[in-house]
Amino acid sequence: MDLVPVLDLKQGQVIRGIAGQREHYHANTSRLVKSADPVDTCQALKQAFRPHWMYIADLDAIENGEVQYAVLNSLVQCGVPLAVDAGVASIERAQRLIDLGVSKVIIGLETLPHLELLGKFTSALGPDRIIFSLDLRDGEPIGVAADGMHPNQVVSIGLDQGIRQLIVLELSRIGTSRGVPTGPLCHSIKNRRADLVVWTGGGVRQLADLHRLQLCRLDGVMVASSLHDGQITPADWQSFETLDVDETLLAMDA
Template identity: 30%
Template sequence: MQVIPVMDLLAGQVVRAVRGDRSAYRPVRSELCDGSEPLVVARALLDLTASETLYIADLDALNGGALQTGVLAALLSALPQTTIWLDGGFRGAREFAALARSLGTAAQRVTPVFGSESLASADAARACFIDPQRAILSLDRRGDQLLDPAACWASDALWPDRVIVMTLERVGAFAGPDLETFAAIRRRAPRASLIGAGGIRDEADLAAAAAAGADAWLVASALHDRRLIPQASSR
């Protein structure tokens, strides 16, 4: 099971997720490092997990503001071996294309995550996944509510090769992963690479997620609290 470390960025700082309630996010306090400066936190997470991938949620953009392009560019420059999966609140492919142009060649190491909560329409979703290997779809939900103006949850024919199943109310909640929803998506997409998000507390949760069909899981809080120390770690 691959553990992919997560950073939520708000106003240039790494913040701690609280049940997907972004108004409650505050600068992270981590047992892995001091402070909430993005590069310091990123290096601590990557070192702990021995991951070559870092997931970033740009909360400024997700809340309707501008992408934190300067922070992203600095991370790409300082971490040349790292691929960043970026959820930048993209409403469609053109928004990511504009970001890629601003980043230059470093954009090759940025994989766009198109969240169902952000995609503007079904047509926009189809345009994002013309190349099914390039982009990632995040199927977002909060409780029983599907966050999905583009009807991505129902349109499995457009799903790309990699799909995130994001249960927002379990992010940062230590409530355990939503394995029932995850298993249902696995049945609908038996050949996709499926990544879960939310709820992981420990190794037992990771094992249960793998049994439900997960190829990887996005994790932050359990890493910062040292509840989970992946076996691949050098520590």
């Protein structure tokens, strides 16, 4: 299971997410880096955790459509593959991000006009380039495309539209250190489609949370605050990376 560090960007800074309430977000503080500069933060996370991916949320783009292309270009140069949510609702914006060097474009349910667009993205850019983000608040899908659907209904439509990579994101738990509630949902999704790549995020507190999520057969977990606050250390992650599922069970029992 991959550790996927998260950078939330707003007006050229890394900011600290709190329960998805963006009006209360503030510049990030960290034990790993002295500033909230995106490149400095990316380099610090790269050095400390050696991640295979980083997740970038461009909140300016998500909230008002103003993509921070210059910042994203600088982050691409850091050398870690990026999965970027920039409020994408058109093929043109997705293609521009790919041309910039972004490895995977995230299509967020929050900003998607209708679910049938997912098929156009996967057809035009290929399923390996597209990650669909099932954005939840208190377990309920958000955005006009969801239209009161159950999360499993949304996932089913995504699969029919060619989605092969999925994020299950609980916005209400971001930055709260209250634990990750999405494990059972992710486990049920993986049971339906074992070949579906599934990440989750929102509420990761400490190493024990990673152990529990490992048992859900997840492919990645997205983490921000607990890395910056030292609740999950580089040594923690290095030890976790070497465990298989049986060893994870023993670690939890201990």
